[in-house]
Amino acid sequence: MSLRVYNTLTRQKELFEPVTPGKVGIYLCGPTVYKPSHIGHAVGPIIFDAIKRYLSHKGYQVSWVINITDVDDKIMDEAARQGRPMSELAGEVEANYRQCLQELGVRGVDHFPRATANIDKIIALVARLVAKGAAYVADGDVYFDHAAAIGYGKLSNRTVEEQMTGTRDLAGENKRHPADFALWKSAKQGEVGWDSPWGRGRPGWHIECSAMSMSLLGETFDIHGGGMDLIFPHHENEIAQSETATGKPFAKYWLHNGLTRIKTKAASGQWQDEKMSKSLGNIRTITELLEKRTGEIIRAFVLGTQYRRPLEFSDEQLDNAAKSLETFYRLFDRLKREAGSDVYAGGQTIEKVHDKATAQEDAAFVDAILRQQLRFYESMDDDFNTATAIAALHGMAGEVNRYLDQHGSAALKGLLAAAAGNTLVATGRILGLFETSPPPPKTDQAQAARIEALIAQRNAARKGRDFAQADEIRKQLLSEGVTLEDTPKGTIWRKG
Numbered sequence: 001m002s003l004r005v006y007n008t009l010t011r012q013k014e015l016f017e018p019v020t021p022g023k024v025g026i027y028l029c030g031p032t033v034y035k036p037s038h039i040g041h042a043v044g045p046i047i048f049d050a051i052k053r054y055l056s057h058k059g060y061q062v063s064w065v066i067n068i069t070d071v072d073d074k075i076m077d078e079a080a081r082q083g084r085p086m087s088e089l090a091g092e093v094e095a096n097y098r099q100c101l102q103e104l105g106v107r108g109v110d111h112f113p114r115a116t117a118n119i120d121k122i123i124a125l126v127a128r129l130v131a132k133g134a135a136y137v138a139d140g141d142v143y144f145d146h147a148a149a150i151g152y153g154k155l156s157n158r159t160v161e162e163q164m165t166g167t168r169d170l171a172g173e174n175k176r177h178p179a180d181f182a183l184w185k186s187a188k189q190g191e192v193g194w195d196s197p198w199g200r201g202r203p204g205w206h207i208e209c210s211a212m213s214m215s216l217l218g219e220t221f222d223i224h225g226g227g228m229d230l231i232f233p234h235h236e237n238e239i240a241q242s243e244t245a246t247g248k249p250f251a252k253y254w255l256h257n258g259l260t261r262i263k264t265k266a267a268s269g270q271w272q273d274e275k276m277s278k279s280l281g282n283i284r285t286i287t288e289l290l291e292k293r294t295g296e297i298i299r300a301f302v303l304g305t306q307y308r309r310p311l312e313f314s315d316e317q318l319d320n321a322a323k324s325l326e327t328f329y330r331l332f333d334r335l336k337r338e339a340g341s342d343v344y345a346g347g348q349t350i351e352k353v354h355d356k357a358t359a360q361e362d363a364a365f366v367d368a369i370l371r372q373q374l375r376f377y378e379s380m381d382d383d384f385n386t387a388t389a390i391a392a393l394h395g396m397a398g399e400v401n402r403y404l405d406q407h408g409s410a411a412l413k414g415l416l417a418a419a420a421g422n423t424l425v426a427t428g429r430i431l432g433l434f435e436t437s438p439p440p441p442k443t444d445q446a447q448a449a450r451i452e453a454l455i456a457q458r459n460a461a462r463k464g465r466d467f468a469q470a471d472e473i474r475k476q477l478l479s480e481g482v483t484l485e486d487t488p489k490g491t492i493w494r495k496g
């Protein structure tokens, strides 16, 4: 099976062929660390963590970099407002960001370079551009001359005139042309700065990414990622300055994820869509979200949408992700009860036992599981379609439940069902799901007693053939996030 990815640069899906066979370098633009991380900061890392896991599964040796922008006007302003040194604020926000990524199961990042730890490399790259005549110095600032870049605008597919609309000139008035952009900004009195050939100053944002990606992944590397809002000007400028400096292609594949839209309740009580932006403040910090939801739920929510599509963030969508995971957890519980199997322990998968499936019904079951697994791989090979890959996992879960319903758990049936469960977990782990068993539901004893009482009422109603009443109770519990499963040994409940 061959992997195809949508490349923003060529505006089409292309066969994925890394620069160096067997190896893949990925660079993802990271956060500017001045405020606690919100859901928007987690989306890219969760997507690219799944991408890295899949590429590793395919046998590639993957190196993944997320940069930390720890010097910037916004950090300087926020630090001044709080009356603290910039480095202290940046360090604290970075620690929070990395802690959040851990809890979201994002473990594949190999390097988190900080801009302030790479000033020498940034200065060297700026100097290279100045020496080539592609950058000019104006009163302590250094600007990139957009006219020096070959094919400027090729990523965003805009002409220079089109680019001018919406470009804010934030970098001072020393530019020769509005399309030029700052590589180095001179430090005013009392501002943070580093010595450079052009005087004390600090790097521009775009040049940080070029310097750090090329120093860790080489002058030409495989995948550059980020949100669609970074295509212009950030990524366009990264390409311009990098390719002008080296004379080589910069990143081969540009992968951009859709923007996160947040659903909020307006004063009128109506739900409304808003683009995720800083103006929404900290209402959705990841730390806050993790108090109520597991990292696995947030991960399943993000991966439930193909990465290029807009992601709609709301409590309702998180509930849906939690319900989707519940289906799997219930099956895993069932496998423990009926097949004595702990899927989290990683036992043998269906390929290992398929030769035992000689009876027609067993062979058909093994085939159905392998078909769903193939569907998973085909989805991932089609531009990392995690949404249909998760649907294939559900397909697998459905097959196992049906098999258990139809055949009980006689020795071989239990073995095959357990192996199918192990295949499901091993496949889900490629997306970073099912790594550990979910924590016990956050339900206190009084609440548990109430739920048990309602279940008893429901069972009594069913016995008395009052199915309307029984169904009413089930619905009430469901509205509280409690799902029921009727088994030969009684009713089992679970709270999401």
Ligand SMILES: [Zn+2]
Pocket: 028, 029, 030, 209, 234
């Ligand atoms: Zn960047």
